[in-house]
Amino acid sequence: MGEFVIKMPDVGEGVAEAELVEWHVKPGDPVREDMVLAAVMTDKATVEIPSPVNGTVLWLGAEIGDTVAVKAPLLRIAVDGEGESESVAESVKEEERQPLPSPHRGEGARRADEGVSLPSPNEPSAPKEPSPSSDPSGHLLPAGEKGKASTAETRPLASPAVRLRAQEAGVDLRQVSGTGPAGRITHDDLDQFVARGAQPVAVAAGLARKTGTQEIKVTGLRRRIAEKMRLASARIPHITYVEEVDVTDLEDLRATMNAGRKPDQPKLTILPFLMRALVKTLGEQPGVNATFDDDAGIITRHSAVHIGIATQTPAGLTVPVVRHAEARSIWDSAAELTRLADAARNGTAAREELSGSTITITSLGALGGIVTTPIINHPEVAIVGVNKIVTRPVWDGSQFIPRKMMNLSSSFDHRIVDGWDAAVFVQRIKALLETPALIFIEG
Incomplete structure (x- = not known):
């Protein structure tokens, strides 16, 4: 009987470490070749780690939430024969899901960096000391057990x-x-x-x-979202500008276009119109279609308009990207928007579809509220928020008439975009949405 050591694979693109987000096995479990053992998350994708051998799990080298260095021992499997140490870099199954910010270094990475010795593949592992997240045998507790222990202690x-x-x-x-x-x-x-x-x-x-009480460890995508929000809030001085827009004519046009759409054309929401209005406005104000490297002090203005669409998924908030919106029609924009939203929600979006945006739109749909204060998607310098449409009485100079009104809540990086420029930007979008024919006029 020997031992087979599985190490953290090299997931490519210069990634030196990854966060452990799932264990599919525990010590004592039998495993078979190609069975998924664990899942790790980099800043761009979730990677499943399969077993290259048949055997029994002896030891787990990290806990959920730990960040583990590439080539650090991840788990040990008892196998027939002498066994060996093996990296599974060429056998990983990549499941590209959500875009993520840079990982936080956890205990697994520190153990590898500090040179802490680990048991030899041919020596029995030392007994593991019980911890708040392990039972007396050293096995990892199921999710929720740690919270139960904490409740008893209080x-x-x-x-x-x-x-x-x-x-x-x-x-x-x-x-x-x-x-x-x-x-x-x-x-x-x-x-x-x-x-x-x-x-x-x-x-x-x-x-x-x-x-x-219940303690829930923040791991995986939720931890990435938390880190990204902390980064954006801490490093970007936000200015939020809110303006109401009369979308009555736009809604009439949208209803007419939907009534006459072809079978292969998607149903139009307000977002494709906003995307086209955004493209025209950014052509006049290229300074808003930019990213800012505040460490290097460099602003990069982009000719291409890659619009991120903040999308709620079962796993959390993701931002799929409609690339080259400047080259897309209303119908093409709607089709791509629908495709990306579906891919993000079912976890099949490719890595390049979840990164590289130059400006972001966020919308809560019918839950959009009256006003929001959206947080900029770092390192972009602007985000446009869509609030819900409501019918309100509007004075036309002689009487009150019912109009469909919607607020735009937009945030800007005040280091890059002055308040005046932010107001001009939003007012131009307002003008296009209130007179939607202008959206379709070139030049």
Whole structure:
């Protein structure tokens, strides 16, 4: 019987480490060749790691959320024969999903960088010390077990009799200071708490108080989203400009075009019209179609208009990119928008479809609210937010008439875009949307 060591694969493109986001096995599990063992996430894709051998899992080298260096031991498998150490770089299955910011270095990467010794492939692994996220045998706990342990640790110390009295009185023992050994709550502590006039918690018939807590480790895409939002908020001084737009004529035009569309043409939403208006406006204000490398102090203005579309998926927020929107018609823009949104939601979007945007549109659809303050997709310098359309009475000079109104909430990097330029930019989009024929006029 020997051991086979599987190392973190080289996922290419200069990536030196990846975050472990899923284990599909645990110590003691049998595995077969080509069975998926784990999934790791780089800044651009999720990569599944298959087993190149048949055997039994002996040891896991990282926990979910750890960032592991390329070529660091990831897991050990007991196999028939002498065994060997093997990297699975050529066997990884890449599942390209969401665009992600740069990874955070975790414990797995630190172990490799600091040269911490690991058991030899031919030596038994040392027993693993129990931790809040492992059981006494050293095995990783299932998701949620860590939160259960934490809940037990915060349970107040008290005898069953004190607990019964507190329950009958409607007193939450977490609010009572204990004077007994190790902070144990005594009958006197409970009496003094009630005597001080503390109001017990009334419990209605058929209902019960809840005191548990749950700790959820932020990993994978959610951690990437959190890091990206922190980066954008910390490094970009935002200015948000809100303007209302009368889209009554645009909505009439959209309804007419949808009624006459061909079977192979997608249904038009307001976004393709906004995309075309954005393209025309950026042609007049190229400084907004830019990215800013604030470390190098370099602004890059882009001739191509690659529009990121913020899209909610079951896994979290992603931004698929409609590339070269300047060369697309209304119908082509709508078709590409639909295709990319579907790919993002079912996890089949390719890497290049999830990166490289030069400006972003964000919309919450019917939940769009009245005003939003969108966060810029770093390193871009602008984002255009779409709020919901509502019918409101508008004064036309002689009477109030019903009009379909929509707010645009747009944010700009105030280091690059001045307030005046931001206002001119939004006013130009407003003019195009309120007179939609202008969108189709070239020049």
